[in-house]
Amino acid sequence: MPADVPEAVTCRPIGVIRSPFREKFGIPRQPGLAPAARATLEPVPPFDRPEAFEGLDDFSHLWVLFHFHATARETWKPMVRPPRLGGNRRVGVFASRSMFRPNPIGLSVVALERIDRSGPRPVLHLQGVDLLDGTPVFDIKPYLPWVDAVPDARAAYADSRPGTQLPIRYSPEARQQLMDAAVSHPAFPTLLEQVLSLDPRPAYRTSRDEPGRLYGMRLAGFDVRWKTSEAGIEVVSIEPE
C-alpha cells in the first residue's frame, strides 16, 4: 500500500441540468444517441458569472462532469452487469460506465447549441443529453478533438453504437394524444421517437420479455405508456403529467 494515500476532496456543484428526463427509466444509455434530447445547464452562484463562460460559445461540444445523484446513496460493487452484455455477464466497475461507481461522477460529451446571455446569468443550451432532470454539474470543459477524439480506440464489448432501433407504432388514442402534445411541445414527437427506438427496457428483459407487458415513463411532462413486441413498440397512451 502506498504510504501516502491521498486525501478526499469535496466537489461543489457549479450548476444544475434541466432536462426532459424526469426519471432514470428511458434515459439514453450514452449521450448523442437521442439528438433531440435537449437540456439546459443553469449555473448556480458563485459560478454563474458571465465571464466564466466567455469564449465557450465557439466550441461545438462540451464535457459535462456530473453527479450521479439519483443513485449516489447506493454502494458500489467491484463488478457490474453492463446493459451491453445483456445484463447477464459481469465486468469490473472500472471497465464500465456504470453509475454505481466508487465516486459517482459521470462524464458526458454534449453538443452546445448556444448560450443564452439575456437573463441575469448565462444558460447553456445542450443537445443529445443523457442526463436526468436536476443533475448537479461539477465541471464543464471544452471538447478538444485533437486530444479527446480517439476514433480508432479499441473498446472491447462496447466498441460500436447499440444496433437496436425499434420501429414505433401508435394506438389511435395515443396518436391523437401525440398530436395534442405537439401543439404545446413541437419537439416532443421527435424526442419520444428517438428515446423509444433505443428500447429503454432493462437489458435482461429484451431477450425474454412477457408479451404485452406494459412499460411507462415520464418524459418532458408527459406520462407515456407502451408495449414492446417482436414487431417493435406500440405506444398506447400519452397523458400530460
Add this chain to the structure above:
Amino acid sequence: MPADVPEAVTCRPIGVIRSPFREKFGIPRQPGLAPAARATLEPVPPFDRPEAFEGLDDFSHLWVLFHFHATARETWKPMVRPPRLGGNRRVGVFASRSMFRPNPIGLSVVALERIDRSGPRPVLHLQGVDLLDGTPVFDIKPYLPWVDAVPDARAAYADSRPGTQLPIRYSPEARQQLMDAAVSHPAFPTLLEQVLSLDPRPAYRTSRDEPGRLYGMRLAGFDVRWKTSEAGIEVVSIEPE
C-alpha cells in the same frame, strides 16, 4: 437562483499516479503529446480488488479523472489565460482546460499498455500521460469511441495540435550524461526529446525570451537544464537527482 442548489459531494481517491513528471514544469499540456511519457496507476484500498478491473484489458484507451492536487489550494478565477493564446488573452475558466477550476478535477485520455496482475493488486501501465507524479485518481472509465470521439468538433482557439516542435541539441557534456542515463533508463532519451520539443516554457516567454536564459526541470529522476534560442533547444546538463 434555483430553489434546490444541490449539495457538495466528497470524492475519495481510488488510486495514485506514478509518473516521470516530478514537478509541474515540463509536463505536456495535454495527454498524447509525449507518447513516451509512461506512468503507472496504482489503486489504493479498498479500490484495489482485482475484480474491479476485470475486462479493462480489452480497452485500448481510458479516461482518468484526477485531482489537480498540486494547485488545488489556489483559488479559481472566472477568467484564465490559456497557453494557447500566448498567455496574454483571457477566456472564461469553463472555456479552458486550466487546472485552476472551481472543482479541481482533471480529465485525460491515456493509452492503456497493460495491466500487471502479478502483485498483490493490479497496476495499470499507461502511455502518453500528462500527469504529475503522485496525482490522486478519482475514477477510471473505459474510452468508448462511438460516444467519446467527436473528431469534427469545433474547438475555437484550441482546434489543433500545438505546432511547436523545437529541434534539440546537446552540449558535449550533456550528450555524455544522456548516454550514461540511458544505461539505467533506456527510455529516458526519447522521453526527454519528446518533452523538450513541446517547448515547456511559459507561454508568455515563447515570444520574447531573454537570450541564454537557463531553464531546469526534474524528469524521471534527472535534473535537466537547457537554453532555448531561435535555433531550438540546447541541453546543457543532465544530472541524476
